[in-house]
Amino acid sequence: MHSVSRISEARAWLAERRSAGHSIGLVPTMGNIHAGHLALLERCREECACSVVSIFVNPLQFGAEEDFSSYPRTLERDREALAANGCELLLHPSTSEVYGAHPESSTSVHVPGLAESHCGASRPGHFDGVATVVTRLLNFVEPDRAYFGLKDYQQFLLVQKLAAELGFATRIVGVETCREADGLAISSRNAYLSEAERRKAPTLHRTLRAIAAQIAAGARDYRQLAAEGGEGLAKAGFALDYLDICHAHSLEPAGPADRQLVILAAALLGATRLIDNLRVVLDSSSAA
Numbered sequence: 336m337h338s339v340s341r342i343s344e345a346r347a348w349l350a351e352r353r354s355a356g357h358s359i360g361l362v363p364t365m366g367n368i369h370a371g372h373l374a375l376l377e378r379c380r381e382e383c384a385c386s387v388v389s390i391f392v393n394p395l396q397f398g399a400e401e402d403f404s405s406y407p408r409t410l411e412r413d414r415e416a417l418a419a420n421g422c423e424l425l426l427h428p429s430t431s432e433v434y435g436a437h438p439e440s441s442t443s444v445h446v447p448g449l450a451e452s453h454c455g456a457s458r459p460g461h462f463d464g465v466a467t468v469v470t471r472l473l474n475f476v477e478p479d480r481a482y483f484g485l486k487d488y489q490q491f492l493l494v495q496k497l498a499a500e501l502g503f504a505t506r507i508v509g510v511e512t513c514r515e516a517d518g519l520a521i522s523s524r525n526a527y528l529s530e531a532e533r534r535k536a537p538t539l540h541r542t543l544r545a546i547a548a549q550i551a552a553g554a555r556d557y558r559q560l561a562a563e564g565g566e567g568l569a570k571a572g573f574a575l576d577y578l579d580i581c582h583a584h585s586l587e588p589a590g591p592a593d594r595q596l597v598i599l600a601a602a603l604l605g606a607t608r609l610i611d612n613l614r615v616v617l618d619s620s621s622a623a
C-alpha cells in the first residue's frame with residue numbers, strides 16, 4: 336500500500352492509475368479503522384480497480400464542546416488494517432494540506448435543508464464541516480465512486496445532494512450499517528461507553544426495530560409511535576436528542592401516504608452520543 340500525506344503526491348499516483356484505465360474508489364474516513372470502514376473498503380474493492388482510503392480528522396465538523404482533541408488517532412494500526420484489506424493508496428493529509436493556514440475562514444460548502452435538521456439542529460455547523468471536507472476530498476481524488484456508511488444516513492443524503500448539485504461525476508454509494516452481534520451499530524465512539532452503558536446501548540436499535548414492526552403491522556400515527564419510542568429510551572436511561580419517522584429522501588416528517596420511510600434517532604448514553612436509523616419500505620399491499 337502506498338501511503339502519502341501530500342495531495343500532490345496522491346494526484347500524481349492516481350494519474351498513473353487513471354491513465355492505465357483503472358477505475359478509482361474512495362472511502363473517506365476519520366481513521367480509527369473498524370469493521371464498518373472495512374465493509375466500505377470491501378465494497379469499494381468489489382466495484383473499483385483501485386481503492387483509496389483517506390484518513391483525516393476534520394476539525395470543521397466538530398463543535399467547540401465536542402471530542403475533536405480526544406478523537407482516537409491510530410494511524411499506525413489503521414495503516415496495517417488497510418494494507419491487510421487491500422487498500423492501495425492511503426491519503427492522510429494534515430489540516431493545512433486540506434484547508435491551508437486558516438481552516439475557519441477558508442471556502443465552505445453548505446447544503447440547505449439537510450444541513451439544518453436532526454443532527455444538524457443539535458450540532459450546528461457539523462454538516463457544513465462534512466460537506467466542505469467531502470467536497471475537497473472529491474476534488475483531490477476525483478474518484479469514480481465514493482463510499483459512505485448508511486449509519487450516518489443524513490450525512491449520506493447530504494453528500495448525495497452536494498455531489499449531484501455541484502456536478503461531481505462521482506457516484507455516491509451507501510453501504511449498509513455494520514452491527515455488533517447484539518445490534519449496536521459499529522462506531523468509533525462506542526469505545527467511549529462504560530461497561531454498563533455498552534450493555535444498554537443496543538436498546539437504541541431494538542427500539543427502532545420495534546417501531547418498524549409496528550409500522551409493518553399497519554400503525555400510521557408516526558408522531559405517536561416516535562413519542563412512545565422516545566419515552567422508552569428515556570426510561571432505559573438515554574437522554575434523547577430526537578427520534579423521528581421521516582420520508583426517506585427528504586427527511587421531512589413522514590405522512591400516511593409515504594412508502595419510503597426512515598426512522599432516525601440520536602441519543603446520549605452518559606457523555607456518548609449514539610445515532611442509528613432503520614429504513615422501512617412499505618409496498619402497496621401494506622396495511623394502511
Ligand code: PAF
Pocket residue numbers: 363364365391393396465468469487490
Ligand atoms: O463519516 C465520517 O467518518 C466523516 O464524517 C467523513 C465522511 C469522513 C468526513 O469527515
